Amino acid sequence: MKKVVISGYKPFEVGVFKKDDIAISFIKKAIRRNLETLMNEGLEWVIISGQLGTELWAAEVVFDMQIEGYEQLQLAVITPFYNQEQTWNDQNKEWYEFVISQADFVDSVSRKNYESPWQFRLKNQFLIEKSDAMILFYDSDREGSPKYLYEAVRTYQEKYSYSLHFITFSDLESLFEEEQFQNRQDD
Structure with missing residues (x-):
């Protein structure tokens, strides 16, 4: 297991509208748990589309x-097309540009600006074919x-x-309950 794609919901799809929303910390914990498990299986690359x-x-x-x-x-960021952030607000553009600047590899599947939904389908197929597993x-x-x-x-x-690992809302609830339990133990 050398390469894993990570993807999932966009912020508005899970009701997250602020960078400091508590839900983000639990999503990140779930991602990290999955990555730590896959590190034991030889994981080297995390691939996202940005x-x-x-x-x-x-x-x-x-x-x-x-x-x-x-x-x-x-970290590899392989975007579906050039300038995908073009219509995003300034805060999201800054976030994206920071990630791009820190990534170990950056490229685009389609070397054009957005033309049609086929670019997203092509990106999905490319990411799956170039990886060993997915965390979704x-x-x-x-x-x-x-x-x-x-x-x-x-x-x-x-x-x-092809291995598919899910992060579900019940996983996030379990992480929240674990933290609540741990906080009670620490009191």
Whole structure:
């Protein structure tokens, strides 16, 4: 297991509208747990497409882990097309540009600006084919943009061995309950 794609919901799809929302800390903890498990299986690369939300939170987790001594862990940002951040607000552009500046590898699947949805489908297929596994923040009871990536993985799995790890809302609830329990123990 050398390369894993991380993707999932965008902030507005999970009701996150502020950078300091408590939910982000639990999403990041869930991402980190998955990454630590995969590190034991030889994980070297985390691949994202640079989308707001889960993907940029995952990049921040990778950067934290690199600082903490996981030097072998690297981040690749492979965007679906050039200038995907063009229509984003300034705060989101700054966040994205910071991640791009710190990534170990940056490229685009389509070497053009946005033209049509086919670029997203091509990006999904490319990321799946170039990785060994995926961590997907997705719950089938709460559809959103990750649905398309999930469906692409399921189709790919019909022919090839590919590992899919979910982060669900119940996983986040469990992390929250663990923290509450730990806080009561510490009091």
